[in-house]
Amino acid sequence: MKRKEAIETIMTTIEPCDVVVSTTGLISREIFEKFDSDRNIYVTGSMGLSSSIGLGLAVSLTNKMVVVIDGDASVLMNLGSIVTIGNKRPKNLLHIVIDNSAYGSCSEEESMSGSANLDRLTTDVGYRYIQIVSSQEDLKYAIMMFRKGPGFILAKIELGGRRDFKRPLNLVEIKNRFMLFLTPTVRGEQL
Amino acid sequence: MDTTRSAFNVLADERSEKADKLHRLFLEMGVNFVSGVPCGVLRHIIKNFNDDGTILHIPANRESEAVGLSAGAYLAGKTPVIYMQNSGLFAASNDIASLLVPYAIPIFFTVSYRGCTGEDAVQHLTTGRATEPLLKSFGLSFVVFEGHNIDILVRSMFEEMHKVKLPIFLLLKRGWQK
Numbered sequence: 001m002k003r004k005e006a007i008e009t010i011m012t013t014i015e016p017c018d019v020v021v022s023t024t025g026l027i028s029r030e031i032f033e034k035f036d037s038d039r040n041i042y043v044t045g046s047m048g049l050s051s052s053i054g055l056g057l058a059v060s061l062t063n064k065m066v067v068v069i070d071g072d073a074s075v076l077m078n079l080g081s082i083v084t085i086g087n088k089r090p091k092n093l094l095h096i097v098i099d100n101s102a103y104g105s106c107s108e109e110e111s112m113s114g115s116a117n118l119d120r121l122t123t124d125v126g127y128r129y130i131q132i133v134s135s136q137e138d139l140k141y142a143i144m145m146f147r148k149g150p151g152f153i154l155a156k157i158e159l160g161g162r163r164d165f166k167r168p169l170n171l172v173e174i175k176n177r178f179m180l181f182l183t184p185t186v187r188g189e190q191l
Numbered sequence: 192m193d194t195t196r197s198a199f200n201v202l203a204d205e206r207s208e209k210a211d212k213l214h215r216l217f218l219e220m221g222v223n224f225v226s227g228v229p230c231g232v233l234r235h236i237i238k239n240f241n242d243d244g245t246i247l248h249i250p251a252n253r254e255s256e257a258v259g260l261s262a263g264a265y266l267a268g269k270t271p272v273i274y275m276q277n278s279g280l281f282a283a284s285n286d287i288a289s290l291l292v293p294y295a296i297p298i299f300f301t302v303s304y305r306g307c308t309g310e311d312a313v314q315h316l317t318t319g320r321a322t323e324p325l326l327k328s329f330g331l332s333f334v335v336f337e338g339h340n341i342d343i344l345v346r347s348m349f350e351e352m353h354k355v356k357l358p359i360f361l362l363l364k365r366g367w368q369k
Binding site for chain 1: 224226247249250251252253255256258259260261262263264265266267268269285286288289290293294295296
């Protein structure tokens with residue numbers, strides 16, 4: 001599976017009302033260029049924090065499904081976050097890690113995901129649903145079968161892919177429209 | 192022995208009028224989410240957060256995580272407060288600068304200020320010296336609490352924070368609560 005295939009599968013399989021928090025670098029830039037939407041938050045800086053932001057959203061909006069699209073090096077950069085997620089056990093959090101075993105947005109330097117056993121770590125800290133997939137069909141099925149979080153899907157991809165995506169730059173506007181997207185939920189009207 | 196009493200956080204059992212006042216002000220300012228990493232200087236504040244069922248308290252393992260958690264809560268419509276030691280401010284400094292500032296996310300930080308006058312622990316001296324310059328270089332407002340009227344101070348800090356849509360920092364030195 002390629003990065004573009006993993007992203008396309010995720011963005012077309014999740015529900016239109018789900019919230020998306022995507023990690024730093026090419027993952028956010030590809031989603032921004034191809035699947036930009038009011039329901040997306042792009043973690044352009046603060047690498048590693050997408051799962052923390054997702055958890056903050058999930059515990060605050062328990063009726064909203066939050067999908068975190070993380071990378072292997074970024075989840076490793078803030079590994080304590082999976083312990084917090086496993087401790088709070090939000091049912092409405094699906095944590096997907098797109099894993100190319102590299103710092104793909106830099107120069108594809110090798111990360112440590114090959115020896116990290118992220119599936120076992122997430123099991124041990126308390127995630128309720130764990131899947132490892134390496135094809136679009138299996139990724140789609142793993143997302144569709146997800147019922148009760150915290151869920152963890154490790155989506156193995158190949159190195160490579162396009163790098164010339166535009167950047168999300170108007171972050172304040174992205175924030176404002178995201179908060180507007182959530183407003184009915186915040187008011188409790190979309191329960 | 193009272194078995195219903197938690198074994199944790201007993202060191203904060205003594206009350207502090209100032210901490211209680213600060214807590215009431217937080218509630219008045221609409222605070223309903225907190226995250227952070229503990230510091231002994233902040234024990235009364237943290238105890239009040241733990242004891243208050245109206246506040247969603249999600250402790251973090253590291254200060255960066257607290258910034259992410261609180262940013263998520265803010266986007267979901269909550270009014271968060273973050274607590275940490277100033278050492279943690281350095282650990283989370285990139286997250287403040289690259290998430291909260293460009294996204295214009297206003298969060299009230301309660302930060303204990305180690306490494307200033309009277310410090311007995313050498314590991315705090317460098318970050319102590321650099322704390323105010325760090326916040327200044329980020330262009331972010333802060334107040335070092337020195338016996339201000341806490342009521343006027345906290346109200347005006349929240350007002351400024353909401354106006355400029357940026358994080359703001361209350362620095363508390365050891366013994367601030369007396």
